[in-house]
Amino acid sequence: MTVAPTNADLSVDKGPAGAQNKATRKVNFDIRSSGIYIALALLVLGFTVATGGDLLAPQNLSNIIVQYSYILVLAIGMVLIIIAGHIDLSVGSVVAATGAFAAVMMVDWHLAWPLAVVITLIFGAVIGAWQGYWVAYFGIPAFIVTLAGMLLFRAITYMILGNKGIGPFPDEIRTLANGFTPGFLGNIGLGGLGGADLFSIIVGVLVVVAMVFVQWRARAGRVRYHQAVDPMWLFILKVAGPAVLVMFLVVQLARFRNLPWVLVLLAILVVGYTFVTNRAVFGRQIYAVGGNLQAATLSGVKVKSVVFWLFVNMGVLSAVAGIIFAGRLNLAGPTAGNSFELDAIAAAFIGGAAVQGGVGKVVGAITGGLIMGVINNGAGLLGWQTEKVMLAKGIVLLAAVAFDVWSKRRTAGAK
Amino acid sequence: MTDTILRMSGITKTFPGVKALQDVDIEVRRGEIHAICGENGAGKSTLMKVLSGVYPHGTYEGAIEFEGQPCNFSGIRDSEHRGIVIIHQELALASNLSIAENIFLGNERSKRGWINWNETNAAADELLRRVGLDEKAVTPVVELGVGKQQLVEIAKALSKDVKLLILDEPTAALNDDDSAHLLNLLRGLRDEGITCVIISHKLNEVMGISDRVTILRDGRTIWTNDIENLTEDKIISGMVGRDLEHRYPEHEPTIGDEVLRIEDWTVYSPTQPDRALVRKANLTLRRGEIVGLAGLMGAGRTELAMSVFGRSYGVNISGRLIKDGKEIHVRSVREAIDHGIAYATEDRKRYGLNLIEDIKRNVSAAGLTKLAKGGWVDGNEEFKVANEFRDSMNIKAPDVGAIVGKLSGGNQQKVVLSKWIFTDPDILILDEPTRGIDVGAKYEIYTIINRLADEGKAVLVISSELPELLGICDRIYTLSAGRITGEVPRAGATQESLMTLMTKEEQEVAP
Numbered sequence: 001m002t003v004a005p006t007n008a009d010l011s012v013d014k015g016p017a018g019a020q021n022k023a024t025r026k027v028n029f030d031i032r033s034s035g036i037y038i039a040l041a042l043l044v045l046g047f048t049v050a051t052g053g054d055l056l057a058p059q060n061l062s063n064i065i066v067q068y069s070y071i072l073v074l075a076i077g078m079v080l081i082i083i084a085g086h087i088d089l090s091v092g093s094v095v096a097a098t099g100a101f102a103a104v105m106m107v108d109w110h111l112a113w114p115l116a117v118v119i120t121l122i123f124g125a126v127i128g129a130w131q132g133y134w135v136a137y138f139g140i141p142a143f144i145v146t147l148a149g150m151l152l153f154r155a156i157t158y159m160i161l162g163n164k165g166i167g168p169f170p171d172e173i174r175t176l177a178n179g180f181t182p183g184f185l186g187n188i189g190l191g192g193l194g195g196a197d198l199f200s201i202i203v204g205v206l207v208v209v210a211m212v213f214v215q216w217r218a219r220a221g222r223v224r225y226h227q228a229v230d231p232m233w234l235f236i237l238k239v240a241g242p243a244v245l246v247m248f249l250v251v252q253l254a255r256f257r258n259l260p261w262v263l264v265l266l267a268i269l270v271v272g273y274t275f276v277t278n279r280a281v282f283g284r285q286i287y288a289v290g291g292n293l294q295a296a297t298l299s300g301v302k303v304k305s306v307v308f309w310l311f312v313n314m315g316v317l318s319a320v321a322g323i324i325f326a327g328r329l330n331l332a333g334p335t336a337g338n339s340f341e342l343d344a345i346a347a348a349f350i351g352g353a354a355v356q357g358g359v360g361k362v363v364g365a366i367t368g369g370l371i372m373g374v375i376n377n378g379a380g381l382l383g384w385q386t387e388k389v390m391l392a393k394g395i396v397l398l399a400a401v402a403f404d405v406w407s408k409r410r411t412a413g414a415k
Numbered sequence: 416m417t418d419t420i421l422r423m424s425g426i427t428k429t430f431p432g433v434k435a436l437q438d439v440d441i442e443v444r445r446g447e448i449h450a451i452c453g454e455n456g457a458g459k460s461t462l463m464k465v466l467s468g469v470y471p472h473g474t475y476e477g478a479i480e481f482e483g484q485p486c487n488f489s490g491i492r493d494s495e496h497r498g499i500v501i502i503h504q505e506l507a508l509a510s511n512l513s514i515a516e517n518i519f520l521g522n523e524r525s526k527r528g529w530i531n532w533n534e535t536n537a538a539a540d541e542l543l544r545r546v547g548l549d550e551k552a553v554t555p556v557v558e559l560g561v562g563k564q565q566l567v568e569i570a571k572a573l574s575k576d577v578k579l580l581i582l583d584e585p586t587a588a589l590n591d592d593d594s595a596h597l598l599n600l601l602r603g604l605r606d607e608g609i610t611c612v613i614i615s616h617k618l619n620e621v622m623g624i625s626d627r628v629t630i631l632r633d634g635r636t637i638w639t640n641d642i643e644n645l646t647e648d649k650i651i652s653g654m655v656g657r658d659l660e661h662r663y664p665e666h667e668p669t670i671g672d673e674v675l676r677i678e679d680w681t682v683y684s685p686t687q688p689d690r691a692l693v694r695k696a697n698l699t700l701r702r703g704e705i706v707g708l709a710g711l712m713g714a715g716r717t718e719l720a721m722s723v724f725g726r727s728y729g730v731n732i733s734g735r736l737i738k739d740g741k742e743i744h745v746r747s748v749r750e751a752i753d754h755g756i757a758y759a760t761e762d763r764k765r766y767g768l769n770l771i772e773d774i775k776r777n778v779s780a781a782g783l784t785k786l787a788k789g790g791w792v793d794g795n796e797e798f799k800v801a802n803e804f805r806d807s808m809n810i811k812a813p814d815v816g817a818i819v820g821k822l823s824g825g826n827q828q829k830v831v832l833s834k835w836i837f838t839d840p841d842i843l844i845l846d847e848p849t850r851g852i853d854v855g856a857k858y859e860i861y862t863i864i865n866r867l868a869d870e871g872k873a874v875l876v877i878s879s880e881l882p883e884l885l886g887i888c889d890r891i892y893t894l895s896a897g898r899i900t901g902e903v904p905r906a907g908a909t910q911e912s913l914m915t916l917m918t919k920e921e922q923e924v925a926p
Contacts, residue, residue: 225795228814279794281787288780291769298727298758298766299781299834300749358771 035403036351036367039396043371047378054381055374058256061249066178066328068373069262070095070321072366074344075351076273077317079365081310082348083277085290085357086135086142088311090149091318091344095337096157098124098322103166103332106173113170121319127153128315132308142311150341158334167331176265177327180258196254203259204250207267208243215239262324269317273362286310290357346393347372350400371396420445420610421466421579426477428461428470428634435461436475436634443579448601448611450625452618454654454879458634459614463581467501468494481579498578502568504587508556515539515552518571542570546600561687562593569600580604581612586620587713590690598624616711618647618918630654648911651918655881655910663886664858666865670889671702672739674873675756675842680734682715682722682897688730692718694897696734700842700873705864707888708877709913715897716877717761720844724758725751738841752781755841759831761850761877763824767831770820774812775801777819777830782838804833809859825856832863843867846877861887881910895919 047055054060074091081088098120105116127149134145168174185202187195215238222229230238253259277283285306288296297303321340326332351368353360372393379389421443428436436458443449453459464470466479468488479486481497488494491501508517515536524535539552548566556564565585572580582601586594601611601624615621621628628645630637630653637653682693693715700706710716721728723736725748736743738754745751751758760766768777778801779786786797801815808829812822819830828848835843845864849857864887868874878884884891891908893901893916901916 221795222798225799227795227798275791279791281783281790281792284776284779284783284792287772287776288769291771292765294766295769295780298724298748298760300725300747300752301780302747302749358769 035407036364036371036400039400040367040371040374043374043378047374047381051378051381055378056252058252060377060381061252062180062256062260064370064373064377065263065266066260067377068369069177069260069266070325070328071340071343071347071373072266072369073269073317073321073324074340075347075365075369076269076362077310077314078341078344079348079351079353079360079362080273080277080286081142081314082345082353082355083290083357083360084286084307084310085293086307086310087345088131088142088146088149088314089341089345090131090146090153091314091321092337092340092342093150093153093157094124094127094315094318095322095325095340096332096334097127097153097160098319099326099332099336100157100160100166100334102173102319102323103169103326104160106170107166107168113172117173117323120323121316124315124317124319124322125312126315127318128312129308131315132311135311136304136307154334157336161332161334163334165331165333167326167329169327169330173323173327174330176261177324179261181261181264183258190251190255193251193255196251197258198254200250200254200258204247204254207250208246211243211246212239265320265324270362270366277362282306282309287358290359292358343369343372346397350397352400352404354404355401368400418445419443420482422480423462423466424478424480426462426465426475426479428458428465428475434634436465439477439631439634439636441629441636441639443610443612444627445610446605446608447626448605448613448624450621450628451612451614451631452616452621452628452650452654453631454881457631457654459631460583461634462631463501463583463612463614466494467491467499467581495575498576499581500572500575500577500579501581502565502572502583502585504584506561506564506568508564508567510557511555513553513555514543514550514559514567514570517556517567518542518552518574520571522575538574539570542573545573546570547596560593562589562597565589565593565597566600569604577609579610579612581614583614584616584712585613586615586617594620616713616918618650621650622647647918648915651911651914655914662858662882664862664865666705666868666887668703668705668868668889670704671871673699673701674739675700676735676737677723678735678737680719680723681732682718682729683731685728685730692729692897693722696894696897696899698875698892698899700875702841702871702873703868704890705868705874705876705888707884707891708875708894709881709884709891709917710877710894711917712879714894714917716894717846718897719894720758720846720875720877723751724748724756724844727758752838752840755839756844757781757835757838757840757842758844759828759835759846759848761847763827763831767834768819768827771818773816773818774805774810774822774830775815778804778815778833778837781834785837800837801833804837808833808863823856825852825859828852828856828860829863832860836867840872842873842875844875844877847879848876849878849880849883857883881913884913885910893917893919 044055074095078088078091101123102116102120105111105119106113131145131149134140135142181200183197183199185198188198188201190196219229219235229235250259277286285296285301288299288301289303289306293303322337325336347369348360348365349355349368350371351361351364351366353365375392375396376389379392419442423439423441426436426439427434439458439462441462451459451462465475468491471489472487481499486494486497509520512520518539519535524531524538536552543550543552546566546569548563548570550559550563556567559567569580585597589597598620601613605611613625622642622645625642627639627641628650629639630650632654677696677698680693680696681691684690684692696719708716708719718728722732723745725745726732727748736745743754745754745756764770769780775797779797783792786792786800798815804810805812805815810826810829810833812826819827822830848864849860852860864874864876876884876888885905885908888905890902890904891913892899893913895917900919903912
């Protein structure tokens, strides 16, 4: 039986919530949001030790990125949808359908590859608009709409391809999916590490400089507005940590075959979508919709339009992933993308997205995706059986969400 | 000779910081219809929840005695076992199940876990005859109107061998015919020996059906009396008879031009499209003026406000909105905000705030575009704005990054007000702005409302608390059953006169 809330059930003023709260928070840094980074670090450490350092070898690092790029692309779109309180089960099928369509245009119709890519992205957007319409404007739960989409777009893939694969793809597409930046400036010696591509290293240095600059400017802005900022030593640590990681990655890649093009693409997407979620009005509306749908509606957010465009966005990113995946295999096959949706959803949830919506981060989803990628790759290096890999991934997913629920309950209890 | 079936004595129920019931005594005689009257928030529903075990024994003080036996209910099943059944205002039927399934839900006619459908349906048919509902037992409840669903609830109660039937606002959602039928049914049940306790705002119904009346006010029993000794006026003065203390800040209004006129505003229910919730309402709001909207629960106050606020509630809305002398068309919340209308909801947790976000993101939620250039939000400006509101509204929190869900009710309400003030509205509609807030914070909210009026904004305050409206408003409209039944200046208004207008029935209203 439902019990109507009465006035008296609402909480009443308990006075200021205490300044000691503020002091402890600085030291006791947010374990909930940093938990996944620690988990990734531990996983990397464990597999590095177990594989005798092979995990972090130049070629293997390059492999992890190239092999998981399309999942990471999907995870970006997926986390946005999950933040808004929805889900998309159809992305695997959309990857297949868009890849197949791109293959037909490039291989059978001999369309110029840039044109074919643009049309494929539009095709992805149309698929997303279709699903977005049913979810946002017709009001069918996304779970159902995209479950239907999973079947529909797989069917369309079979209709496009018959029961065979189409290939090979133009060189440019294969390069995007599998290739590396050319060594424009030749190699430089790095002493004991051997030769490395100078251009890649310069790009890495520029990225690090840009990261430092952006962080510094943000800090300066906050200081100007008298906002609380981290003490200088912590700030330096927070900037230096990622900078060292980026330089390590770049140097390793430069020692192998330079920067994978998909990494460049992925970096652009991650930076772009991070900005959108943090700073764009649209991005903020996604969190508002997921956090409290009614409150967002009554605050003038065009809720339906936000959800609709999120699905369009997911469709476009699925098309990007579809092109990368087909290009990587050099073949568009009817079973492409099977169960990609599960990896993308798992990445988002491992990365801290909340099932009820309103919470989640692009960087978190990427980290979640990398956690799964490292497990897959490390297990491969160690020659684990498939069942062992699935076991590990299942446990990690459950543990990540359990940790999230637990830490949420703990903070609620401490209230 | 009187036979007391129920005696509740010394009932005190405390919620954190609030005494909802204080030393309440009530006696119900066997075979009578006993009405409990009181303002919204007087403690009627809380008292019934104590009685029916929703609030289990041990969470309140005092004693309950039913048929001479003390009662220590630990849940609603215990009280039903003793023959006490409560029918809540929001009906609790499973709408996709049949009438028979609903009647015997949790009380199935079964043998070893297998339901005997013949017995179930036959027994249900018999109960439906008793309550005078001409429907088949296998009909899904979803196909019935509210009035018939109410009868199914009563049939369900009868199936449990009810001795004491409690009805919370049974006719609030019914039309006249259904109400009349229901009241007749209750008289019939009384003649069969079933005792009824009825909570109602409709005083003509109370006068027409009940044998005795108990008045609750501010969580206390005021008096109990036989209906022969009562008039509607006596009941009203009992319900409102509290004195106005100095709980409201002094305020001299500077009233300017008319800023919004609502003409012939009619709104229909989204779930029952033939039922009008607001009928031909006319209101005017002027700059610098605080206008009150008084009405009992279900009178259509929130429906009126939300339909004006970008049609966010109701269907088939008709009427005209005239702002600054020009007719405006407001089809969405966004357009309402753009036209300078703001609406702070009565249920801030469900409709007003994103509880998992921090103060600054809630403050900026409705006016985010003001902080953005080319679609990008300036986070530093947002911080600055939120900080200014934290200071000016006296929001008690360590910083503007504090999660809103962890703030107290008063501070949450200040965040909601900040959000709307930031949109720089001309018209602020505040729905129950002090609900669930302690006295100190209420005073602060009143001060803020006065300040807004002094800045030249028009403020419409919807409240269930008449003293509050009399304390802060310059002019008060009364709403009854969707119609504006009166417009009184503060000087000429008393709680009694407002309550009379608020309980006026449709037919008494001059066209």
